Amino acid sequence: MKSYRSFKAGDVILWRGEPLEFVASMVQGVASLSKTLEDGRTQMVGLLLPSDFIGRPGRKQIEFDVTATSDVTLCCFDRVPFERLVDETPHVAQRLMELALDELDAARDWMLLLGRKTAREKIATFIEMLARRGRSNTSNLTAQSELPMTRDQIANYLGLTLETVSRQFNALKKEGIIDFKNRHQFEVKDIIALNEATGDDADGGVLS
Amino acid sequence: MKSYRSFKAGDVILWRGEPLEFVASMVQGVASLSKTLEDGRTQMVGLLLPSDFIGRPGRKQIEFDVTATSDVTLCCFDRVPFERLVDETPHVAQRLMELALDELDAARDWMLLLGRKTAREKIATFIEMLARRGRSNTSNLTAQSELPMTRDQIANYLGLTLETVSRQFNALKKEGIIDFKNRHQFEVKDIIALNEATGDDADGGVLS
DNA sequence: CAACAACTTTGATTCAGATCAACTAAATGC
DNA sequence: GCATTTAGTTGATCTGAATCAAAGTTGTTG
Known part of the structure; x- marks a missing residue:
């Protein structure tokens, strides 16, 4: 149910559009979420530091690449049983909502930075x-x-x-x-x- | 419990940091979410079109200003009873999570636009x-x-x-x-x- | 530890978009 | 319908950051 996975700096952890088999918690290292234009210009849209969560309740895929910036260790859970847990435990669902809203606030702060600073x-x-x-x-x-x-x-x-x-x-x-x-x-x-x-x-x- | 509110183009619907008394659904018009730097430079961090939702389950305040871009009509619900409804109805909580994730995807697409286009x-x-x-x-x-x-x-x-x-x-x-x-x-x-x-x-x- | 690769710094030059400055067109009010 | 205000266009100029181009550092590997 629970397993640890390691990645070397530079490894791609997940590709955009790839089916999400697991959700995970960052144990150590730094990973980045990034998006790329047709011609290769890329923009990071998030950073994952230890204790951050990877996964999207109710979604089967992600809209960005996840790459190990340094060596990374993840604590992974299979997606299907995890989603069952979420459905059965309002407290966990609530916590995930909080995380999503935190990410949204961070994304919006970054929009101000990217557009105007x-x-x-x-x-x-x-x-x-x-x-x-x-x-x-x-x-x-x-x-x-x-x-x-x-x-x-x-x-x-x-x-x-x-x-x-x-x-x-x-x-x-x-x-x-x-x-x-x-x-x-x-x-x-x-x-x-x-x-x-x-x-x-x-x-x-x-x-x- | 449910009431309609109207705003003229240019009206501020909510200020950053203001306690959230209600949640709302956009009925007509366009509103914008924006953030401002010390010296007045501003960046919109979202657009609200009809059927979009205003509110942050579990949060008492917002981190941006909401302004009516055109004349706007909102369908408002008092925050406290709405939150009770959310807590009691997993289906509604799930829908709100979906909305939050949609906003997050939109925010990240916009980060790519702001940073690299x-x-x-x-x-x-x-x-x-x-x-x-x-x-x-x-x-x-x-x-x-x-x-x-x-x-x-x-x-x-x-x-x-x-x-x-x-x-x-x-x-x-x-x-x-x-x-x-x-x-x-x-x-x-x-x-x-x-x-x-x-x-x-x-x-x-x-x-x- | 030498040779190589990857990363970083520094300088010169260019350019996309900002800024400054009129001017024009469309709304709004009387 | 005319005056006033507000919004939009267009041109000239400037500038912050990109691009181009070497060097200089640090880290790695046989």
């Missing part, structure tokens, strides 16, 4: 999100965080090119707002300036 | 969507459709400026792909060319 604002928002959501597991207090993707993947998430991502990271570093321990570990040095750089309402994060 | 592709996608979704009520066969928003609102929906919207509409008109009866009535003259101009996979619409 400058490259600098996009990068600042992305860093701020990682610093908040993907806190490194050793301590909750250090601002040291993982950057779990390549510049190219970040570009596809933010609707930019990898060159622009690189330039904006280095601009924020030069200004002393962030610092890099190495290419995939960063630290927020000035959270106030970072928040200002996102373009969001000052109280946006506090209220939500 | 050119101005021309955005306009073509928008027209194609209206021609498909908002077919004029007199006949299902004519390609005559309503354009239920101003150039400025369209720009906020597509992540463009009104000038660019105007230029791209006129470019498509000059190419004979669409034609305008007046500013708010258009007709698709060449559906093949329009589809090509969207940048989507040729089979995208057929499979979904």
Whole structure:
């Protein structure tokens, strides 16, 4: 009923349109949801971090590709018995609705970012999100965080090119707002300036 | 329990963060969901057409403004008894989940548009969507459709400026792909060319 | 550890779409 | 039906980010 599956960085976990045989919970690693245009331009439409859920109650297929961004472990459940469980347990159905609404809110925040934010604002928002959501597991207090993707993947998430991502990271570093321990570990040095750089309402994060 | 409410074009139906007193179904008109940055840049994150649902099962507030784009009539239900109905009727809860997943799919398609499509592709996608979704009520066969928003609102929906919207509409008109009866009535003259101009996979619409 | 591949940075140049600025057409009110 | 306002078009110019083009780094593998 329950099984673990592993994927290497770069592996495709699910293709768009493929029948969904299982639902899953992210155990470790980072995966991305992405959509592609005819000519190959791609846009990530979601990130899956540990504890996130993969699956669509009542749907037999998905409208995007799911790809392992880093090495990934999933905890999988067969779809059919899982759906039976959902039908029989209102509490679980309710929880899934909450998750769907959270994803919807996240998608809409990202629409604002993609449609209206400058490259600098996009990068600042992305860093701020990682610093908040993907806190490194050793301590909750250090601002040291993982950057779990390549510049190219970040570009596809933010609707930019990898060159622009690189330039904006280095601009924020030069200004002393962030610092890099190495290419995939960063630290927020000035959270106030970072928040200002996102373009969001000052109280946006506090209220939500 | 059930009541009708009317709004004039431009009226704000709900503000972000406002407690949700009611849920509603769109009876007529068009409303938009939008988000705003500190400095006033705004991005529409959804459109509500007749028969669409306003409300968030289990949530007491919304994360965006809802504004009447044209004159709007809503059929409203008090939130508390509605939630009781949802809790007691699995079938209704299931239907709401379906609606949420549809919105999520729509949001993700729009993320691809906002992040990766050119101005021309955005306009073509928008027209194609209206021609498909908002077919004029007199006949299902004519390609005559309503354009239920101003150039400025369209720009906020597509992540463009009104000038660019105007230029791209006129470019498509000059190419004979669409034609305008007046500013708010258009007709698709060449559906093949329009589809090509969207940048989507040729089979995208057929499979979904 | 050398050689190779993958990723990142940096610089020069270009271009799509934004911005600025008139001007025109359509609604709305008196 | 004329005046005023609001919405839309069109042109000129500017600019942020894309594209093109090397180098420089880091990581991997025999």
